[in-house]
Amino acid sequence: MxxxxxxxxxxxxxxxLYDTLNYVRKHTQYGxxxxxxxxxxxxxxxxxxxxxLISSYDxxxxxxxxxxxxxxxxxxxxxxxxxxGGNPTTIILSNALYGIEWAHVHHIWSSVGxxxxxxxxxxxxxxxxxxxxLVEYNPVYNELVVDVFKVNANNFPQLLEAIKSYDIKxxxxxxxxxxxxxxxxxxxxxxxxxxxxxxxxxxxxxxDKKWIADFFGCKVLSFYGQSERALxxxxxxxxxxxxxxxxxxxxxxxxxxxxITSFVNRALPLVNYKIGDGAEIFEDEHCLYLKNxxxxxxxxxxxxTKEKKIASTxxxxxxSIQNEILYYQFHQKEFGKVEIWIVPKITSPISAEEIATTxxxxxxxxxxxxxxxxxxxxxxxxxxxxxxxxxxxxxxxxI
Numbered sequence: 153m154x155x156x157x158x159x160x161x162x163x164x165x166x167x168x169l170y171d172t173l174n175y176v177r178k179h180t181q182y183g184x185x186x187x188x189x190x191x192x193x194x195x196x197x198x199x200x201x202x203x204x205l206i207s208s209y210d211x212x213x214x215x216x217x218x219x220x221x222x223x224x225x226x227x228x229x230x231x232x233x234x235x236x237g238g239n240p241t242t243i244i245l246s247n248a249l250y251g252i253e254w255a256h257v258h259h260i261w262s263s264v265g266x267x268x269x270x271x272x273x274x275x276x277x278x279x280x281x282x283x284x285x286l287v288e289y290n291p292v293y294n295e296l297v298v299d300v301f302k303v304n305a306n307n308f309p310q311l312l313e314a315i316k317s318y319d320i321k322x323x324x325x326x327x328x329x330x331x332x333x334x335x336x337x338x339x340x341x342x343x344x345x346x347x348x349x350x351x352x353x354x355x356x357x358x359x360d361k362k363w364i365a366d367f368f369g370c371k372v373l374s375f376y377g378q379s380e381r382a383l384x385x386x387x388x389x390x391x392x393x394x395x396x397x398x399x400x401x402x403x404x405x406x407x408x409x410x411x412i413t414s415f416v417n418r419a420l421p422l423v424n425y426k427i428g429d430g431a432e433i434f435e436d437e438h439c440l441y442l443k444n445x446x447x448x449x450x451x452x453x454x455x456x457t458k459e460k461k462i463a464s465t466x467x468x469x470x471x472s473i474q475n476e477i478l479y480y481q482f483h484q485k486e487f488g489k490v491e492i493w494i495v496p497k498i499t500s501p502i503s504a505e506e507i508a509t510t511x512x513x514x515x516x517x518x519x520x521x522x523x524x525x526x527x528x529x530x531x532x533x534x535x536x537x538x539x540x541x542x543x544x545x546x547x548x549x550x551i
Contacts, residue, residue, distance in 0.1 A: 159399040170196040179220040208241040228419040232474040233379035246419035264348035276325025308336040327356035361390040382412040396440040476500040
């Protein structure tokens with residue numbers, strides 16, 4: 153059903169916004185407190201501009217205030233944002249959102265001919281496989297999943313065999329990993345003949361997109377999205393211009409920051425949500441676009457050695473222990489060593505020591521070759537940027 157609803161048409165915004173605000177007014181306490189009982193469609197944008205902004209901190213401290221009363225464990229589920237912005241926030245997603253999300257993602261990927269049923273893709277993301285497995289086929293997504301924490305120059309030939317065996321034409325993954333693997337491809341004198349690179353999760357600049365496109369001799373696609381499911385916008389030409397899906401959400405700029413109202417997740421219908429990124433918005437007769445997007449994610453890396461680095465987007469655990477954490481932050485001063493500062497939620501029924509122990513165990517499974525030290529700290533100790541934004545990593549290495 154949603155496949156036919158995917159659209160860039162900016163003329164959909166007023167109706168979608170009107171419907172969303174009315175839903176929020178009827179089904180959330182936030183809406184009952186702030187949104188007028190009646191208003192006309194033509195006034196929806198003006199109403200939106202008067203409503204309070206919402207931050208991840210608001211969700212972390214008072215989630216039920218923003219959650220729809222129509223949703224429960226039967227038609228929705230809770231997850232975390234992963235903490236790539238420094239605060240792993242619990243959110244609620246409707247079960248129906250899965251189909252909506254993939255309808256938009258596959259609309260983007262289909263622009264380069266990708267068909268999930270026909271095309272097996274190679275996936276380079278923060279995935280761990282059991283035992284000594286380097287690669288594993290996942291029939292649900294028709295993908296060859298790589299344990300990126302195990303791959304090195306010595307075992308890379310195993311991956312090459314799998315790429316050839318599955319006739320891989322698309323690579324889907326973090327930009328930092330795709331760039332890292334070009335070194336291995338050159339080392340083994342083999343470059344796969346691809347139709348496209350499908351980048352995800354991390355921010356990536358135009359120069360890197362061009363470099364990747366030139367190396368593989370194919371198109372590079374990236375899109376802007378978030379764990380909160382607030383907005384999707386796609387960079388079809390790898391030029392830093394992101395075309396906004398108005399079927400999904402509506403972006404505004406407030407005090408230089410991207411503020412989004414989502415149309416797709418009725419379980420947690422975010423209105424005026426501060427995503428933590430900067431951008432500029434422009435439009436033509438039919439569509440909205442983002443440019444000069446400065447993402448909160450993917451710019452930082454922790455280093456095992458000068459050559460081996462891991463992006464911050466690979467560090468989110470998405471496990472239940474993150475529900476007990478308000479913030480966590482990585483600090484690195486030496487290669488192969490990281491210190492993780494944790495601020496437990498004051499409402500957590502679990503002791504700080506147990507949170508630290510569980511988090512440490514899970515992170516050591518993820519970063520097996522690193523020395524990891526966990527510290528429980530107060531909220532005031534967490535380092536912020538010069539603009540007051542939370543940082544996932546305080547990197548003090550001289551690279």
